[in-house]
Amino acid sequence: MFDLDTWQEIFDTLRHHKLRTALTGFSVAWGILMLIVLLGSGQGLERGVAHQFRDDAVNSIWVSSGKTSLPHRGLQPGREIQLTNDDYDDLRTSLPGVEHITSRFFIRGRNTLTYRGETGNFPIRSVHPDHRHLENTRVVLGRFLNAIDVQQRRKVAVIGRIVVDELFGARSPLGEPLQINGVVFQVVGVFEDDGSDSEMELVYLPISTAQRTFGGTDHIAQLMLTTGELDLETTNAMAGEILDRFSERHRFAPEDRRALSVSNLNAEFQRLLSLMDGIRFFVWIIGVGTLLSGVVGVSNIMMIAVQERTRELGVRKALGATPRDVVSLVVQESVFLTAVSGTLGLALGLGVLELMAAMPAADMFRQPGVDFSVALYALALLVLAGAMAGFFPARRAARIRPIEALRDE
Amino acid sequence: MIELSDIEKSYRMGKNRLRVLRGIDLSIQAGELVSIMGSSGSGKSTLMNVLGILDDYDSGEYRLDGTLIRGLSETKAARLRSRYVGFVFQSFHLIPFKTAVENVALPLYYQGVARRKRNRRAAELLERVGLANWSQHLPTEMSGGQKQRVAIARALVSEPKMILADEPTGALDTATSYEVMDLLAEIHAEGVTVVIVTHEPDIAERTRRIIRLQDGVIQQDSEVPQEPALSPVAEVTTPAVAADPA
Numbered sequence: 001m002f003d004l005d006t007w008q009e010i011f012d013t014l015r016h017h018k019l020r021t022a023l024t025g026f027s028v029a030w031g032i033l034m035l036i037v038l039l040g041s042g043q044g045l046e047r048g049v050a051h052q053f054r055d056d057a058v059n060s061i062w063v064s065s066g067k068t069s070l071p072h073r074g075l076q077p078g079r080e081i082q083l084t085n086d087d088y089d090d091l092r093t094s095l096p097g098v099e100h101i102t103s104r105f106f107i108r109g110r111n112t113l114t115y116r117g118e119t120g121n122f123p124i125r126s127v128h129p130d131h132r133h134l135e136n137t138r139v140v141l142g143r144f145l146n147a148i149d150v151q152q153r154r155k156v157a158v159i160g161r162i163v164v165d166e167l168f169g170a171r172s173p174l175g176e177p178l179q180i181n182g183v184v185f186q187v188v189g190v191f192e193d194d195g196s197d198s199e200m201e202l203v204y205l206p207i208s209t210a211q212r213t214f215g216g217t218d219h220i221a222q223l224m225l226t227t228g229e230l231d232l233e234t235t236n237a238m239a240g241e242i243l244d245r246f247s248e249r250h251r252f253a254p255e256d257r258r259a260l261s262v263s264n265l266n267a268e269f270q271r272l273l274s275l276m277d278g279i280r281f282f283v284w285i286i287g288v289g290t291l292l293s294g295v296v297g298v299s300n301i302m303m304i305a306v307q308e309r310t311r312e313l314g315v316r317k318a319l320g321a322t323p324r325d326v327v328s329l330v331v332q333e334s335v336f337l338t339a340v341s342g343t344l345g346l347a348l349g350l351g352v353l354e355l356m357a358a359m360p361a362a363d364m365f366r367q368p369g370v371d372f373s374v375a376l377y378a379l380a381l382l383v384l385a386g387a388m389a390g391f392f393p394a395r396r397a398a399r400i401r402p403i404e405a406l407r408d409e
Numbered sequence: 410m411i412e413l414s415d416i417e418k419s420y421r422m423g424k425n426r427l428r429v430l431r432g433i434d435l436s437i438q439a440g441e442l443v444s445i446m447g448s449s450g451s452g453k454s455t456l457m458n459v460l461g462i463l464d465d466y467d468s469g470e471y472r473l474d475g476t477l478i479r480g481l482s483e484t485k486a487a488r489l490r491s492r493y494v495g496f497v498f499q500s501f502h503l504i505p506f507k508t509a510v511e512n513v514a515l516p517l518y519y520q521g522v523a524r525r526k527r528n529r530r531a532a533e534l535l536e537r538v539g540l541a542n543w544s545q546h547l548p549t550e551m552s553g554g555q556k557q558r559v560a561i562a563r564a565l566v567s568e569p570k571m572i573l574a575d576e577p578t579g580a581l582d583t584a585t586s587y588e589v590m591d592l593l594a595e596i597h598a599e600g601v602t603v604v605i606v607t608h609e610p611d612i613a614e615r616t617r618r619i620i621r622l623q624d625g626v627i628q629q630d631s632e633v634p635q636e637p638a639l640s641p642v643a644e645v646t647t648p649a650v651a652a653d654p655a
Contacts, residue, residue, distance in 0.1 A: 005524055016506030315502045318463065320491025320519040320567070322484040399483070403463045406502060 010333045017305065021337065024301045028338045028382055029345030031294025035287050035378050036349025036370055037356075042283030044356065044368030046276055051366055059230075059269045060134060061239050061262065063087075063223040063246075069258040072251060081250050081259050085211075085218040088128075090245065091225065097238050099228035102128035103220040105207050107181070113203065114179040115167045122163055124180070124203045126210030132191075134224050135199065142174050142189035149188075149206040155213070158189040160200035180205070183213055227266060235266040287378075294382055299389035302334050306393035313397050314405020323398035330394035331387050338386030342379045349375070410570065410602050411437040411460065416469035418455055429455045430466065431625035437604065439570065442597040444605045444613040447622035454575065456622065457606045461494050461573045462486045474570060491520055495564030499576035501556040503548040509535060509559045510544040516567040527566075534562040538592060554585035561592055571602040578612055590615045 014021045065081040088103045105126040113120050129145045131137070137144065139158070149156050157178055164173050173187040185205065193199035211217055227235045239262045243254055252259035306313075313326050321329075349370075356368045397405075418430040429452045437443055447453040458464035459471060462478055463486075471478045473493055481489070495516075496502075503512045510531045517527035535544050538558040548556055557577060564572050574593065578586035590612060597603045605616060613619045614633060621629040 005518060008524075009518075012506060012511075311502070312504055315504060316515070316519070317483075317487060318461075318490065318496050318502070319516040319563070320487055322487040322519075324484065325487075325519060401464055403458045406498060 006329075006332060009329060010336055013329075013333055014337065020301060020305055024298060024305075024334075024337055025341035025344075027294060027297040027301070028386070029341040029348065031290055031297070031382065032342050032345030032375075032379060033349040033352070034290050036346060036375055037352050038283060038287050038290065039374060040349070040353040040356070040368040040370040041365075042279060042287075043370065044365045046279050047367045048365040049272070049275060049279070058134065058226065059228065059235070059266050060224055060226045061235065061242065061264050061266070063242060063260065063262050064221065065250075065260050066258045068252045068256055070253045070256045072253040072256070075251060079252075081252060083220045083223060083246075085220060087246065087249070088220060088223060090249075091223065091242065095225075095238065095241060095245075097227055097230050097234060099226040100130035100133040101223070101225040102131040102134060103207060104131075104222040104224070105210050105215070105219065106221045107210060107214045111203070112179075112181055113163070113167060115173075115176065118167045120163070120166050122160075122201050122203050124205060124210070126205045126207040128207055131204070131224075133226055135193065137191045137193060137199075137204075139189050139191045141172070142187070144189055144191070145204060145206050150208045153209045153212055154206060155183065155185045155209055156188045156206065157185040158191060158204040159187055160202045161190060161192050162197065162200045163203060164190055181214065230266075232266050232270050235264050239264040291378055291381060295385040295389075298334070298338060298382070298386050302330075302386070302389040303393045306330060306390070306397050310397055310400065310405045313394075314400065314402040317398075317402040318406065323395075326398040327391065327394045330397075331390040334386045334390030335383055338383045339379075342382050346375055346379055410439040410441075410474060411435070411604075412470070412472040413459075414470045416456075416459060416466050416471060418452075418459065418464075418466045429625050430459070433469070433625075433627060435620065435627065435630075437602065439602055440597070440600050442594065442603045442605075442617045443620060444607055444616040444618070445620045445622060446607060446610070446613050448608065450624075451622040452625040453606050453608075453622045457573060457575050457604070460571075460604060461496060462490050487519075491516060491567055493570050495567065495569040495572045497557070497560050497564050497572060497574035497577045499579040501548070501553075501560045501580075503556055503559055503563075505548055508545050508547055509540060509551070509562075512548070512559055513563045513566050516563060520567060531562070531566055534566050535559070537565075538562045552585075553581050554588060557581060557585075557589050558592065561589070561596070565596065565601075569601070571604060572596060574603065574605045576607055577605060578607065578609065586612065587615075 063083070065083050068075070068077050068079045068081065071077050083103070085103075088101070091098060092101050107124050107126065110121055111124045113122055125131070127145070128150060129147055132139075132144050140161070142158070144158055145156070148154070157180065159173065159178070167173075167178070168176070173190060176187050177184045178187050179185075180203070191200075191204075207220070211219070227238065230238075243260060243262050246260050247254040247256075250259070313321075316326060316329075317323075353368050353370060413433050413435040416430050416433040417428070419426045419428040421427075433456060445453050445456060455464065459466050462473070462481070465480060473489070476489070478489065504515065507515070510528060513531035513534055514527040517530060522530075532541070532544055535541055538561055540555060540558055540562070543551060543555060543559075548559070551559070557580075561572075561577075564574075572593070577593070578589055581589060586609075593603050593605065594615065603616075605612065607613055616633060617635065618630070618632055620627060
């Protein structure tokens with residue numbers, strides 16, 4: 001069907017209806033362009049928002065202790081509540097719904113790191129292996145801490161990219177001895193964090209090693225756990241359960257907010273999810289609207305074009321064109337036009353997104369991009385619409401007897 | 410070639426039916442040069458449309474070269490048209506954005522003839538109608554007479570058995586009209602059946618047979634007496650035609 005002659009016919013017609021061709025082409029290209037830019041910006045907004053909330057809003061529950069502010073069972077207020085490894089073990093072994101769990105132990109004072117005469121001060125986090133799930137730590141070299149490190153209290157460290165840069169320079173830190181407050185640790189891994197630079201200044205140690213080496217205690221400062229896919233209600237129940245257990249064990253009033261803080265970030269997480277859904281929904285509504293107006297525009301122009309060509313189509317029929325010839329001429333023309341200008345709009349849209357992506361990331365907007373298959377679907381839809389927009393008026397024109405089309409009056 | 414028997418055709422005009430053809434019996438042999446005359450409303454254009462398979466009829470029988478033409482699908486009608494009939498219209502109906510040679514080649518495109526072959530054939534025909542130098546021109550760059558000659562070349566390109574010309578000189582001045590008629594007469598001389606619809610007596614006079622239509626019936630069907638070309642008695646035959654009320 002698509003032989004050279006047909007192409008010739010199509011080009012002829014398009015060339016001789018420049019304005020109409022230009023208008024149709026423009027409305028299709030513009031529709032796709034706007035759609036691509038819109039979808040891309042939507043994604044940029046989504047990623048920007050996700051980035052903004054990346055640290056605060058994970059599906060997790062954070063537990064930390066303070067001083068009691070209420071008297072309880074004959075005990076005076078102002079008593080310090082200290083969490084210990086027992087609390088961690090209790091939650092890990094017997095609290096239903098826990099996905100990943102870790103605790104943190106902080107080392108008092110300044111932490112001085114030394115490697116071959118290079119010295120620097122960096123914050124240290126002593127944690128369980130599961131910690132990486134809470135901070136989205138990405139190991140780029142070696143490994144993260146593991147269960148055996150904790151169990152055997154190994155003197156190993158996983159260090160951030162910035163620590164590597166400042167102490168090791170271009171040298172690979174893997175397996176190298178690193179002095180931390182005078183104690184030698186072996187570097188087993190390097191990590192990066194998409195979030196912020198300050199995260200990459202951290203040094204992670206096995207919590208058991210740090211407790212023994214730098215404190216000689218079983219104290220922990222914080223407990224964090226993730227809750228997986230559980231819904232808000234269930235996780236709230238989990239937070240309540242933690243409060244109940246700890247108030248029992250550490251003997252404080254359950255309603256004493258100062259004694260123990262149990263914050264369930266799932267609420268924020270849910271809010272973020274629904275915000276994302278909102279953005280996505282909004283983008284789709286506008287996108288569908290844009291596409292629809294493109295479709296209407298193309299249909300309109302094709303309808304007028306066919307009307308304008310009634311006589312020409314009549315002549316073609318008198319010269320032996322079958323109705324099928326007439327319909328396929330118009331449809332192929334419109335498919336060709338929408339496909340070419342749609343592709344042009346697509347390319348242009350992707351170009352605009354590239355430009356936007358090249359600009360510095362703003363707070364709520366980063367890495368705009370578009371799902372290429374979605375863009376192709378949109379293009380296909382518009383081409384289909386173009387075909388239909390050509391088909392129906394062309395079929396009507398093909399049904400008209402040539403005499404009616406050719407009548408001079 | 411053409412056999413019409415008791416052809417009737419009416420158009421619906423609101424609640425009324427307008428009977429345009431009321432029983433036409435007509436037979437045209439292959440190789441004739443015929444004109445159909447009649448005032449407007451006589452049904453001559455309708456008859457021409459029926460003959461050209463451009464329009465259907467209500468009752469009767471139309472055989473074209475032995476084939477019964479009746480209630481054909483558009484596709485079938487298009488096939489028969491492209492095989493049997495070449496059209497020439499009053500207002501030429503050339504496709505404005507195609508050059509002369511492209512216009513002439515178009516019927517062959519719909520017959521599936523290869524590009525090279527149909528362009529060669531179209532060029533031949535343009536030469537035949539004396540427009541060899543105009544093949545790359547657009548219709549808008551041509552005079553009426555030239556356009557009509559392109560249209561005639563286009564009608565001939567598919568080697569039809571019959572040329573149907575609807576007021577072919579209606580938009581032309583007298584001198585050009587006669588040129589066009591001479592061309593049609595030449596074509597006829599080569600054995601093609603030519604049917605011309607006209608309301609101009611001097612045009613009809615240049616054919617061999619005149620069929621007069623009035624109110625949808627054939628009122629008169631007469632031979633035009635042919636005189637030897639050089640005979641000075643030529644004028645004698647004219648009164649027979651001039652007596653016509655048209």
